[in-house]
Amino acid sequence: MSTPEDQRWKQTRAGARAGRGFRYQDAAAAFLLVDQWNQGTTAKLVPEGLDDLTLFVDGVEIRIQAKSMHDPKGMFRALQLAEYLEKTAALLSQEEWVQDSVLIAVILERPVIGLEAKGWKVPLSSYEDVAVVRQALDALPASARSFTVEQLLERSFLLVKSTPIECCVHLLNEKQGAPAFACRLVAQQLRVDAGRCSDENYLAKASNAANMTTADV
Numbered sequence: 001m002s003t004p005e006d007q008r009w010k011q012t013r014a015g016a017r018a019g020r021g022f023r024y025q026d027a028a029a030a031f032l033l034v035d036q037w038n039q040g041t042t043a044k045l046v047p048e049g050l051d052d053l054t055l056f057v058d059g060v061e062i063r064i065q066a067k068s069m070h071d072p073k074g075m076f077r078a079l080q081l082a083e084y085l086e087k088t089a090a091l092l093s094q095e096e097w098v099q100d101s102v103l104i105a106v107i108l109e110r111p112v113i114g115l116e117a118k119g120w121k122v123p124l125s126s127y128e129d130v131a132v133v134r135q136a137l138d139a140l141p142a143s144a145r146s147f148t149v150e151q152l153l154e155r156s157f158l159l160v161k162s163t164p165i166e167c168c169v170h171l172l173n174e175k176q177g178a179p180a181f182a183c184r185l186v187a188q189q190l191r192v193d194a195g196r197c198s199d200e201n202y203l204a205k206a207s208n209a210a211n212m213t214t215a216d217v
Contacts, residue, residue: 024068024164025052028107029194029212030187031164032064037217038171046211048198051088055105062103062157063088069110076112082136085156094146105157117160125153165191172217190216 029047032055036043043057051063065084069076084106096102111117114132124130130153137149161167168187169180176183193212200210 023191024109025066026191026194026198027164028064028066028161029053030190031161031167032107033190033212033214034168034171034187034217037214038175042214044211044213045194046197046201046209047194048201049206049209050091053107060103061101062105063091064105064107066107067109069108075110076108078112078114078132078136079139081106081108081112081115081158082133082140085133085152086137086140089145089147089152092147097147097151100155103155103157104152105159107159107161109160109162111160112158115158117158119159120157122157123154124156124158125150186217 026047029045032053033043033045036055036057041057043055045056046054049063052066053064055062055064065088067076067080067084085104088104088106092102105120108117115127115129118127124133127133134149134153137152165184165187168190169183172178172183172186173180190212193216197210197212204210
């Protein structure tokens with residue numbers, strides 16, 4: 001039976017949910033850097049820039065939303081994915097749309113109902129089941145868009161990583177052959193560094209944003 005204390009406890013979980021979301025974002029940052037390092041690319045990552053995370057690699061800027069799911073058995077809805085995409089897209093200038101100079105990505109802790117994530121290699125516009133996302137975007141309130149739904153889907157990518165730190169450990173171990181505990185220490189330190197950069201970017205100027213690079217790995 002639920003007690004009054006249980007009820008009060010349940011009503012005050014917002015902070016725990018918010019904190020979990022930020023920790024996931026930091027873990028996602030660690031994964032993105034290790035993933036690029038593992039591929040041999042030179043990349044820079046800015047936590048809490050114009051978006052949750054901004055990745056610069058091979059002359060391309062990728063603005064990323066990183067979202068956790070509190071329910072361990074839950075799944076994201078297509079409408080939530082559409083809202084994340086729309087939020088990021090709204091910050092792109094007309095020039096960025098014309099020049100195709102910025103890509104958009106969403107990295108989620110849980111899958112999206114009715115959609116199988118295909119990572120960096122396949123834009124959402126090429127998904128066989130993209131109709132659920134297109135319908136969700138069309139269902140959003142009308143806005144002063146400087147882009148079409150198709151343009152958005154053509155430059156958007158979806159990743160699902162339930163355990164970003166464990167993914168880091170696997171990639172580090174795979175490339176270096178180091179013991180799992182050492183790989184985990186590296187991954188956790190990168191997550192700490194991502195959190196530090198996020199804190200610093202509250203006051204930093206865009207021209208001097210705190211960032212991490214593949215050299216940090």
